[in-house]
Amino acid sequence: MPEAARDETLHVSAPPEADAQATPLDADATRIAPHTSGPRAPPTHTRLHTQTSTRTPHTRGSGLTLPGGSAHAADLEVRQVGRYQILAKLGRGGMATVFRAHDPDIGRDVAIKFLHASLCEDEEYRTRFLREARAAGGLSHPHIVTVHDVGEIDGRPYMAMELLDGDPLADLLQGGQPLPVRDVVVMGIQLAQALDYAHQRGIVHRDIKPGNMARLHGGQTIKVMDFGIAHMVATSAGEQRTRVGDVLGTPQYMSPEQMQGGKIDGRSDLFTAGIVLYQMLTGQRPFQGDSVVTLALKISKEDPTPIEKLRPEVPPALRRVVDRCLAKAPERRHQSGAALAEALQRVLAEMDEQARAGEGTQARGVPLRLKWAGLMALIVAVVMAITASVIVQRQQAALMAQVGDSGAALTRFIAAQNAVPALSDDWVVVDVALQNLMQTRDFESITVTDRGGVVRAASRPELVGQPWRAPAGEALGEAGGVQRTRYEAGGETVLGFSAPITFQGKAVGQVVLGLPERALAAVARQSQWLMAVLALVTVAAVALAMYLVGTWFARPIRLVGEAMDEITAGRLDFRISEQRKDEFGQLYAAFDRMAQTLQERAAPPAAEAPPPAEQPG
Template sequence: MQTLGRYRIEGLLGEGAMAEVYRAHDPDIGRAVAVKILKPDFARDADLEARFLREARAAGALSHQNIATIYDAGEASGVAYIAMELVEGQPLDALLAAQGRLPYERVLSIARQLADALAYAHRAGIVHRDVKPSNILVTADGRQVKLVDFGVARLGEADAGQLGRTHAGQLVGTPRYMSPEQALGLPVDHRADLFSLGVVLYEMMTGKVAFPGTGLATIAIQIAQERVEPVGRIVGDCPPGLSFIIDKLLSKKPEARFQDGTQLVAALDREIGQAKEAEPTRRGLPLRVKLPLALATVTAIALAGSIVPILDRQESALDRMAVVSGETIASFVTSNAAVLAADNAGLPAEQQDWTPLQAFVAAAARDANVREIVVADANGTVRAATDPRRVGTPYAAPSSEPPFGGDATQATDRGRGPGIRFVRPIDYAGIEFGRVDLVLKRTALDGAVAQARTMLALLAGIVMLAVLGVGYLSGALVARPLRRLRSALVEAAGSGFALRISHRRRDEFGAVFDAFNKTAEAMETRLSAAPVASVPDLRATCVVARAA
């Protein structure tokens, strides 16, 4: 076959039980399409062919990003065909065969897209009735899925008496993915699609089929009566919320499942969006701000209460060191000045020689820590000084200088910088020959104090930043699970507790979430408690299976 109607056939893409799918080109609009035609055995059945076209045209009214679009349906050269969107990618069953199972994040993404597609189709009154991995195409980039093959779908309830079977007497849908009502040949509605989707999600999450029977009768019995092995027993990374969604979808009774695709979409959105949920409006500051502020305030008070005394003690210790050092230098200068001054004692004024004393003072003044030295004789006349202009002038003892420590005082700046003054008498052999006035610079002392303050302030700043950071992160870590719990509690009443909190926490919040899930399970069971309908006679199941 080279052409079919206006379509140029390019090659076989695949085939199913009833139809074959070809890659084709539509020259009218210049695009590649997929053309599906009934196999010859089925094409000879006029009623089946008419239904094939009728239901294709009904499905062609659907326009959704996760449903392969049907462009055209008709008959050419005696062959019924459907021209639809060509999806470049692979079927989900091929992807599962290659990977075994999918990460739960990807399962959620695919589930969300399929649920939205089914919700859209159901609102249009169309039930797919054959949701299975081979009817789900994954695009080449892996980000999007397309639901295909509405060939067994029905529009509304027009043919309610034939919902369970095709005209050829075969069960509608693939046995392993059927709902219990399909397997038992009972009337079905859109909730059958949700059950089938649950079977697909189970397989994606676990890598195993939900109903592993080998014969049609066995599979039908498993679907109708047996509970599947819980997902959590097979894999350890399935969140409780997703496990709950799958379990609910696989409920035997339609009324126990999600009642429509919209509810399922909401449940999946809640599961996907937990981490991204917007912070609700509240009064006051959020916890992740209040907690670091509280910690920072307490830390600031503690730092202030400890740093101030430390600085005071350190400054006092440095002052004592400066006094001890100054007294040592003053004693050295005084002892040497005493020897030199004693040489002039008792000599007439014209015979006294104070030159050696001035030379000693000049040499001592070379010390970087010495600001000034003045040596006066017993008569109060300056005999040596770092400022030679003062030699021969009367010595005036400083007054009104505040004490510094010991008998030292704080020397007036006088444009030469702050200093520490030490005044010592010149004693030699028990006789006082005058006094020494020594002023040491306090630049090094003030620098050491300033450096200590800077280091402590820097340390305090680092501590405050660390506390703020830890406080913010702690607040965020606490606020997020609280937000999830609050959201779950708010939504619980509206959903009849039909939700679970997914988590992997092993802390106290994990225990709280587990307790919520147990409570939700108990409440849901209690709220939905009703007389259990009797399970249809298994003989009916076997009859259906044999008829297939």
Template sequence: MDSKLSDIGRYRIEGELGSGAMADVYRAYDTEIHRVVAIKVLKEANRQDDEYYSRFLTEAKAAGILTHPHIVTVYDVGVFEDKPYIVMELVEGETLSKRLEKGEKFSIREIIDIFRQLTDALYYAHQNGIVHRDIKPDNILFSSDGGAVKLADFGTAHREGGQDAEKTQIGMLLGTPRYMSPEQAAGERLDGRSDLFSLGVVLYELLTGEKAFKSPTVATLIVQITSEQPELLNKLPAEVPRGVKHLLSRLLEKDPAKRPPSGKEVIDVLNWELEALIAEQDRKQQKFLPLYVKWTLMIGTIITVILALCLTVVLSLQTDALTEYAVDSGSSLAKFIATESAIPVLGEDWITLESLVNDASKRNTFQSLLVMDHEGVVRAATDPKMIGQPQPISESAQIVRRQQQLEVSSELLADGDIVFNFSTPILFKNTEVGSISLGLHQAALEQIKQVTAGLVLMVGLVIVVSVVVLLFIFGRVYVGQLRVLRRAMQDFKSGSLDRRISSRRKDEIGELFQLYNGMADLIQERLHLGSDGRQGEATSRQNAVPESDTDHFNAINSNEAESADEVERVEDDSTQVWSGEADEDADRTALFTGIDVSDQVAAAPEEVAVDQHQPQKKTEASVAENSDSDEQANKGEALIPDKMVEDDDDDATRLWQVPPEDPESKKEEGSKG
């Protein structure tokens, strides 16, 4: 590095920033534009090489066309006293290599974000026909806040298709060998895919903490780059997303045709992986149930309970209605059979009675039928074994209805069937001659109940599922909008004061967005006003009256206050503008606030003298009418005492001493008053 490097033209050298194999870098100040810059000056040894000399200037000028937020801007290129130089934007942050040397670790999210910015910068450069050719940690700079990154040192860059595009040879390697692409190491023609390989080497180093190619010599290093894969490529940490692993393996392909064709594809993959990673981290950090899930569970539970209650009520009402219908139908049938059996029972014509019962049982209309005589002995039955037996009594029967001359009971049979038993007397001219017991199946009734319950349950389930799905979808949509607001507020909190939400929703969410935008505008405006106010305060402190002058100023105020009190005692209401302490203070405030007293008095001493004597004139006119001390006033003496004028402080004397007045002009002024 040139130890005695003088200023370069309008750039004042302020110090050394670093040195590389090709050039030295200095911190400098642009005396015309008034900004701090970085100047790269070609090393003295390289100035003797015409190839280095011309390449340094030509390719720096080519890189100068690039303007991108993640590329260090080239301001100027030139030669001063046979010293080629490049003037660049000065980035105050550290390089990636320094942060790695300190052992700093980056999270997967930070790594993806860093490489997303770098790839965007490279894609822009490649679109403009510029290949960097020296991607390495030393050329990746962080901003002072550590968030944004910038790609530096396009001094070895070249235009694709330029005259020197095929001149790179092994004997003249441009770039850092450890991060070169195979085609660059072999001296072949380069395009943007060479930079993508070098970017992959840096990405590998960040993900694994190890160099991709570790050979200590250049020769063996080139062999590794052109023919060997990094040993940890298939053993990346488990937290690395699969998409990033696949992208890294493609970037490190030896054949450029197998790499991503451009940075655009790499950016798309990184954006996808970053969004997925952010969403996954948000889910892991979220210690509460999402609002849309709460809404769904709550509303779904409420609807389910309501539908269950409704289903229970409906089925209960249906069961009662069907039971009532079955009981009425069975009662009518039992009474009809009792009426038809009255004559055979009265005549004890058991054969005819059995024939009637057998015919009825063949129709399979009922489950059982028993006809008993007046002594309770079974005389006809659907089950022949029951004939001649006393009427059976069931202990499991439950009375459903009991009316005059009719009793209905429900019984559970051994086979699981449920029947209604109808018992009614056989009457002949209102005389009981026997009784019958009719059993009707409830299977059909239960089947109707089950079908109805199934249909109602299905309808309820469809309603619940539909409502839950709709609530989930709409809830997620609205929560997504709230997440937009939350991310905007997080960005604003982190310092992105220009972050605004551009959504134009016309609902409550839209009102929240507008409130946020208005709040952000107001806070940003107040911050700017506060900054301006602080600058104004500093200016006012610079223009403050010196302490010695302030002492005299206070003394004069005291004397003026005494004179004002005397005037107040003798003047009438019309002269109250001059009376009282408050008016005197207001007058002094209007006279002196915001005025540089020394400048005003020096510029217009006569005006100050007139201002000082205005109250004195009114004093003289009033005292002349009310006292015998007119002589001193008529002599035109100043309001300020002599001892103030004769003060030892010369500055105060210059400020406040009143020049002598002409007596004639004083009389004219008195008459005007």
């Protein structure tokens, strides 16, 4: 093989059993293992027929060199290959190089892929590329790149495809940052639907990876590319079109059966779809190694790091879907792309339902967590209302008693202090004392009368000299020789206290004290507000706690419901496989035992061994 051609082919140098000191991996390179079942064709060097344009040579053309083309042709800005005008080089993979080209017959730009020159030397590779490219051309699906033309120009097979306005998914994942969970689910559904469409038509992609998927600009629509190296499943006559072990794909994105060179079907694509979903969710690949050997062992034997450890907010239902995709045994995975798409659609519906503000108003009923939260909030609200009412009443009564005692004591004190002046009719002294009291305390009024009930000193000067008339109001009773009343004065409620002035047991006058009730009312209102706030906070806290408890209970209940749906759909190999040290853990274990029993009963009975032949006597 010529040196230039040899450089275009990547070889898998060892099977998984070989020496672990293998060549370091290029994670996104498609690996090709040439078959060895027969002698190779003698090496030839095929050149594309290139017609140069009349445009001036351009020094940056080396980046646009066609595989097998001359260096001189590379320096030209536009080259003619068949009817296509090559405009730019878009990328290069392990099997082919892709260019942007213009098809003047239909006035449309396309992406045209040429098989590497090194692979063209093998007649079977060239024939297979054309056969499988034509098969891919028969795929018409909104999430599969459309193939417009397949052919061969001067011995170089090509495939002309639609030119996408978007970015490879590999570019979006380049920085190791995960994608939004909902976007991952939406793109996963599209990928599963595209694969199911291809699988139903007998085509297995076998190189699903971010580099072979593009997300179109302005949305979450994806397109699956590179069906040109797809694997044709066995025909009805049992012919395997593509030999096992020929095109391995990309090591980081291979299924265990692919790594081991075994027979593959659509479930292999679903494993690699699981790898892509895992990478989109976590920002890293589930299986990593320094060599093909190390990687093959991890893919075949080891489980990846659980998604919840790398990104805890990923919904458990989505984690279970990805885990099932990554099952080592094909029979433990989703059995079709349609099944995977259906599982992801259920996850999306659950996410959208949780995101809706009116989640509890759906026709299917009120969620358990809302029922519990509402019921407990109602119970606590009623209990708090009754309790707060009793507490406020008792507190107000206690405050009234305290104010009454204080007012009575103060009235008796004023009477005792003014007994001598009242006895000697020294009302000037009494008046001065009353004015001082009015300045130091918040009294509504203070009135002092003589033996005959005539006002002699008062906080209200207009009352002096007038017969005392007690204001009409509510009698509150007598305590300690002090009469207590409640009456209205000046638009506010006043507590009245009346006590006799005595000297050596003989009444010489009377003191009437008025205390405004507004201070007591302010304390009572503040107490009521505090009780109301306490009740609201308590009710809200209980409601939130019960909502969280209900949510905690709802997840395992929903998990069991989903597991029952899996069994109902006939997937008897489904297991919950979650360890919990509580009653739900016992429920999970009971479900797994039930599923195991159902699977064993549904399995066809093993053929009985023939009885041993009797030995001649």
